Amino acid sequence: MKDYSVKLSGVTKVFEDEFTAVDKVFLSIEQGEFFSLLGPSGCGKTTILRMIAGFEEPTSGVIFLNGRDISKTPPHKREVNTIFQNYALFPHLTVFENIAFSLRLRKKAEREVKNEVGKMVELSRLFGQENKYPHQLSGGQKQRVAIARALVNKPSVLLLDEPLAALDAKLRQHMLVELDNIHDEVGITFIYVTHDQNEAMSISDHLAVMNEGKIVQKGDPIEVYESPRNAFVANFIGETNFFVGEVAKTEGEYLLLRTTAFGDIWCYMDREVAEGTRIEVSLRPEKVKISKSRPRGDHKLRLNILEGTVDETIYLGNHTKYTVQTRESYMKSFKQHARYLLDEEIIEWKDRVYLWWFADDSYLLQETGGARSDEQK
């Protein structure tokens, strides 16, 4: 218990209009880790954050901070601080006064205030901005002030509510790296709420994917990406191809999946599945090879081959996203380019192509329901 920074035990939040925003959530966040809550808007991730901060009270369940029940503690008495989506800087105060706000509330000596604010200015690289007002700052600078203002308190947990949502793509990448550096430097727990899977994947030690008030899957980014629990996770984190069908037969570690949209497909079986069971399988598009000539090999090598016509190509410089129309459905294949112009086969719209992958490349979803193999078009 002591090792956990924040722990949620069966936390539920039902709003006055009887909307259940958070539904019996259990969550343990370790000391000092960068933890992300990831999910579409309205999934309850922000509500969880607001309950940890103290802006909302759980309808039932208990929230622990460093092993102490804080469910009923008002926000100003919690050792957590929040970075708000729109920064929420005090418009009537300068950068210095914004950062010094909490220190002055606690009647710190002015020398100490100067000293502490100075450290924060250094940490968040705000030199020379101390006397500006928030409306004179750029988005990135406002963000830094918000970080400095929250960290000056030395909280044991920092809560970040979609802090990068208001920034443009380039700056967002930059701030993400900076956040990561700050996290390494201060070493406290960061809880990060986002709907952006790239942000969550690149920065988190662990993440929880949420949907409709429930946590669907928890794990480190690799786990969640490579072994999604169900179709929702597979779809929300990255793109994927789904196969839905019945197990026709099993052979050792492999099973033959009979689908209506793609025919028979060999899949790796990481758990026992009885013949005749209806299952869902996820296959990441980057694992699907695409070529104009038919690859050698067959089902004996557990190689799956599909034929189709290129329906759509999205060239993105370092890779291309292909959508291929197979017999009755569509499949996605991503191809990484190294020497695109020199010696790679150029595949264009309407080309006849072969898609192929090994049975080991696909992953059996643990929960069925939600996946439709033809939902891409």
Add this chain to the structure above:
Amino acid sequence: METRKTIGKRRFSSLVTLGVFLLLYIPIVSLIVLSFNSARQGVMWTGFTLNWYVRLFSSPDIWRSFMNTVIVALVASTVATIIGTLSAIGIYWYRFKSRKYFQILIYTPLIIPDILMGVSMLIFFAALKVPLGLGTVIIAHITFCISYVTIVVITRLEDFDYSVVEAARDLGARSFQVFVKVIIPIIVPGIVAGFLLSVTLSVDDFVITFFVAGPGATTLPLRIYSMIKFGVSPVINALSTLLIGGTLMTALLARRFRKLIIG
């Protein structure tokens, strides 16, 4: 073709603008000019004089009503600003059962005709046997000023990002500290604007004051009215000119203050 049409349109709109300005300001300008006219009656210019201003300042009656007006305006505006600001915060941020009715009650004085307000208050004071005087005038002014302050402050609150309040609480501020250190400083331009609006409304009010003012509670508008009953004296022009000057200065002050706060 296009340009000629636009020019024609432009000329028309500048003519209308000019007409509106003339209509609005000719009476005021002529009043100011006449206050320096030595003629006792009529509009013929017979020479420059400050005589009417001297007469104005040497009249004890006018001084008394001037002081009455100042007292009423300051006291009523201060009280109305405090109540109005709190009611604006209440209406805008808090969700309580009777919120809607409360809001209607606050706004009603804006649409009720002044004469009804005046009469009903007179009846009310009479029923409670409250002696009419400065006190009743102040109470009456407070009631209609509250509505204006509330509206002005609510407009300010509409630009107010509530997460700033949460940020303050998050950073360790108790409710009272949030109010004093964050909410008040941010909405202070609205509060000041509401206060100054109250002052001008209070100085200006005739109808309601007429009903609830007792003996010895004559304000400037009432004084002007009673003076006019004995014919339009140029002293009235002088008094009006000073009133206009005062109001204008208040408005400029408000502007200046706003700029100072917003930066």
